[in-house]
Structure formats: C-alpha cells, structure tokens
Amino acid sequence: MSRIRLPDGQERSLPEGASGADLAASISKSLAKKAVAVEVDGQLADLADRLPEGATVKIVTREDPQALSLIRHDCAHVLAEAVQELFPGTQVTIGPVIEDGFYYDFFRQEPFSTEDFTAIEAKMREIIARNHPFTKEVWGRDEAKRVFGEMGEQFKVELVDAIPEGDDVKIYRQGDWFDLCRGPHMDSTGRIGEAFKLTKLAGAYWRGDSSRQQLQRIYGTAWASKKELDAYLTMIEEAEKRDHRRLGREMNLFHLQEEAQGSVFWHPKGYAVWRVLEDYIRRRLDEDGYVEVKTPQLLDSSFWEKSGHWSKFRENMFVVPDQTPNTEEDGPVLSDEVDTWLALKPMNCPAHVQIFKHGIKSYRDLPIRMAEFGCCHRNEAHGALHGLMRVRQMTQDDAHIFCTDEQVVSETERFLKLFARVYTDMGLTNIRYKLATRPETRAGDDATWDRAEKSLADALTAAGVEFEIAEGEGAFYGPKLEFHLTDAIGRTWQCGTYQLDYVLPERLDASYVGEDGERHRPVMLHRAVFGTFERFIGIVLEHYAGRLPLWLAPVQAVVATIVSEADDYAREVEEKLKAAGLRTVADLRNEKINYKVREHSVGKVPAMLVVGRREAEEGTISLRRLGQKDQMTLPLEEALRRLKEEATPPDLRPAGEAQAAAA
Structure with a gap:
C-alpha cells in the first residue's frame, strides 16, 4: 500500500501504483468526476500519473486557479x-x-x-x-x-x-x-x-x-x-484605447522613428510633463536629504570589469574603442588592436561609487543619499523595444544610499515612506510589495544573505507594509524589493526598485573610517522611485487614459472664443492664467466652438475656458471640464482661484489638501 497525504493533513492508503484518478475516486464520486489533474508536492501532474509514496497530493478541478x-x-x-x-x-x-x-x-x-x-x-x-x-x-x-x-x-x-x-x-x-x-x-x-x-x-x-x-x-x-474571457477582451479593447503610443500621437507628446531606434523624440508638450515630474521628484528628494550629482556618460571598461557588469551585461552595452594618438600631425586614429574600450553607461552605480571614494569618508558622514537623473543606454534587442516601455536610451530617477549595516533598516523604512508618498501623490495606490530573495547563482555567503534578507523584511514590517516573498528572484549581489502597481484597468506593472548590495562596494574598494578607526565597507542601497522617466510616463498615460491630473497635464487650460469680438478678452484671460502659473494657450481661430471642444478633448486638455460677447462684458468664463458635457459660468477671478489650487503640485499643497486631491 502507498501512503498519501492530503493538503489538510489527512492521510490515505492506496494500492501500490495508484494514480491521481484513483485518489479522487477514493474520496468521492463527485470529486472523481470534477478532477482534471493533481498537484504532487507542489507540482502539477497528470491525473493518470502514479503517485509516489509519502507525497502530499491535491486534486485539481477545473475551477481551481491551478x-x-x-x-x-x-x-x-x-x-x-x-x-x-x-x-x-x-x-x-x-x-x-x-x-x-x-x-x-x-x-x-x-x-x-x-x-x-x-x-x-x-x-x-x-x-x-x-x-x-x-x-x-x-x-x-x-x-x-x-x-x-x-x-x-x-x-x-x-x-x-x-x-x-x-x-x-x-x-x-x-x-x-x-x-x-x-x-x-x-x-x-x-x-x-x-x-x-x-x-x-x-x-x-x-x-x-x-x-x-x-x-x-x-x-x-x-x-x-x-x-x-469577456472581461479580458474588454480589458484588451480598453488597453488599445489607452496605448501610450496612440496617446502620444493624439496629444502630440513624443514620437519614435527608425533612425533612432529605442530613443524618444520628446515634443514640447511631452517634455512639459517630463519637467513637471522631474521638478516634483527633485523637491521630494531634496526634502528627504539627498544630494544630487552628475556623472559621465562614457566610462572606461575597467570600471565595468571591476564591478562585474562587463562579464554579465557586455552584450547589452554600447561600446566604442578608445582613440589612441598616432602623431600630432595625423591626429587621433583608431588602433587596429583595441586595448581600451569606453562604454556608454547602462547604469549609474559604479560612477556613484567613484564620487563616494573621492576623499575619506567617516561613519559620521553616513548615510550619504546620492541622487542623479542619469541618462543611461542599454542595447536592447530590436524586437524587445516597445514605445516608452522598453527603450535603449533612458533617464532614471536613480539614487544610491551608502550606509552602515546598522542603518539599513531605518534607511529602507525611510525609502518605503518616500515611495508611498510619491505614488499617493500620483494617484497610484494599488501596489503589492514583494521581497525577492537569493537566487541560485549569487555572490556572497549565506550568512550575508541571511542578514540582508532579514534587514529588508524587518524594514517592511516596521513600515507597516504587507509583503510577499518572491523566492529566488533577487539580484546576484543581494535581495531586492519589488513594487507591483495595478492600474485603472487591472494590469500589473513593476515600478521603481530597491536593492541591497554588499558586493559592489567590495569590488570597487569603497570604504569609510569607522568609530574604531578602521576601514569598513559601506552597504550600498540601489533605489529608484519612478524607475525610468520614459516608462513611468508611459504607465501614467495609460493609467489615466491620457486624462492627466491638472497639475501634470502638458496644457492645463485652453481659452477658446465663440466669436472674434471676444479675442481681446480671451488674450486677457490667457495672460492672467499664465501669470497664475498655468500652462495655457488661447484658441482664437475662426472655427465653431464645438469643433474646438472636440479637438482639445482629443488632446486631453483638462480645462476649457469658453468666452463670448457676454462673458467679455460680464468678466466671466464658461468652464468646461474634460469628459463632462455640462459647463459652469464663473467670475474670472473665481475660476483662476480654483484652477490655480488644482494645478499646484501635491507636494506644494497643504497636507490636508494634498491628501484630499489624491483621494
């Protein structure tokens, strides 16, 4: 007889060579009819497979997620x-x-x-x-x-x-x-x-x-x-409407072309969104104690060899041979035998270590939170490129925290609060947290990994964050946190990153002087909130279907005239809106107002201020919001006050107002 354990801990004895179908029949006729497969010690198997002695077996029906x-x-x-x-x-x-x-x-x-x-x-x-x-x-x-x-x-x-x-x-x-x-x-x-x-x-x-x-x-x-199936097909249909590439064309934000594969041509409106995001995250970093740096695009291959990236990521790096001078008359030429290579940086980490190493650092200097909006290049396969979501040239809101072992938990907890604050401001609150643990192939010993994984788990717990374990999904040099965002139509995106690294400081010989007067290795925490600006903007565009919050919209308001007699008043309204800090344009074309409304609705402009003879005489405007049929007539000063408040970035609003806006 074979002894089989059920998921609830019960055991059953079956004849030698019994199958999953035999087990289901021994439990009940109804289960035998519904059974389609078995899960044996966590692995799916055929219903007809022979069950091994002592295995834990679950009968899988068609209704089960497996x-x-x-x-x-x-x-x-x-x-x-x-x-x-x-x-x-x-x-x-x-x-x-x-x-x-x-x-x-x-x-x-x-x-x-x-x-x-x-x-x-x-x-x-x-x-x-x-x-x-x-x-x-x-x-x-x-x-x-x-x-x-x-x-x-x-x-x-x-x-x-x-x-x-x-x-x-x-x-x-x-x-x-x-x-x-x-x-x-x-x-x-x-x-x-x-x-x-x-x-x-x-x-x-x-x-x-x-x-x-x-x-x-x-x-x-x-x-x-x-x-x-119907729900999925509806979601796919909605996703096609929200495709950021389509929205990029409709809103005139950016374009891509064959001659610059994987690199984005940002139009004025698209770059306006970029600048608003960059200004916002820079203020958040400033208030959180980061120092901003700028590092070179081209670095000698020796950096990447020491860091370990050259052996692992060389095929994804853009490299050029270093130029060696022949004679002063001939100028620089390319050597037949290239000894030295330069690489466009695919990430900022080794460059930040060089800044950390410049001068002696003491334990009193730590933690050092070093940020850079670093432009990086990765030679992604042509077939993998996808609009803003997968590019070859990218800019990250990248930062590295150099700290002591004892500071890892507090720094991680601090970052988690920053991350939650930023995503709440963005209206992106449906986020699952995962702790990715040691992979099979890794650097460092088990004791180091034990300490690193415990530090991140302790920080998540201290921050009050529920999390899942992503077994074996960590980086080769250390565990990491993953942030999985669910958007407005139920799709999941992985945003931001947070990785604990004991290896790179060792390889690049980074050290600080401890309280004992001896040299110690800092812990290096790699982190980004948005990830890359390109991908984050793509995600936000699709989440909001292009209807960005007023503070983030590239054009926040259009002043549109009904008749040409209102042109002077429209210009006055436009100037007052601009003076209040709103990104505004005036549409004085000799077109019907319904045509103008349709056109600016396609461009996803959040607010239209319609003016005609009556509005000009009374000093009012008719305010039409994107996606709403009705409009309201308001005194110009009241409309200015409302729009200015709504256009203020969340981090610059009083706390109560910012929370209400996010909700």
Missing part, C-alpha cells in the same frame, strides 16, 4: 491540431503558455491571415467537442526521431535532440493527433470549454535565431468561463 494554465496548454495543442487539419503540410514547433494565454509557432510557406481565425476557431471547437482523452506515452529517442522524421516534422526532430540524455521523451495524444510535450495536461479535450479566442499573428524565428527559419506565431487566450 487549472487555468492547463486549460491554456491544452488549448495550444488543440490549436496545433486544428491548423494541421485545415492546412496540411504545416509543421508545428512549440506552443507554450504565456501570461493571459498561449501561442503556437508554425512553419508554412503561405502566410496565415487573421481572416483564417474564424475557420481555425470553428475547427478547435469541433476538436474540443470530440472530447478525446489526453494520454501520455514515453518513447525511445530513436523511435521519436524516426516517427517525426517520417512525418516531415523536422523541428520536432531537433527538439528531440535537445532533450537531455536520461530525460523521458514524452508524447501526448488527443485522438489520432499527437505532439512532443513535457506535460502535464487535463484528462480530455472536452475540459477546455469554449472560453477561448485567437488574438493576433506575429512573426518569429526558430529558436529565436534570426539566421534560422522564419515562423508564424498565432496567439490566443483561454479562460475558465465565458465571463472571464
């Missing part, structure tokens, strides 16, 4: 079968589960079209309705290569070769169709349901290698219920 990845995995297999039924001769490659769905890569001479999706989805429903069981077989390596070779599935032959010696070659059947797969799967195709949809087409290279075959990738999504 089943969602299985639904999507099964759906990918059904997609592949449907494509091969409809388009004979198509070769299948790989079809993994991804966030919110799945994809499958196909090799076919003729291109697919999104118009094919209707027929493919219909065939998928047909296959699901057949309700064929998923059955696992283990083949010999030579047999698998022979079968797939005879079928013309050359990509599968290559995948079999890539399976490590000693690992099983697993084949999953669904009816007559089969695929090479690690598994697991649910017990039948019928369990998938009909809450799925194919979403888009894309190109891909086999093995991600641009020198290999071009593949066609079909993306899809699948959910446990039609209600969840």
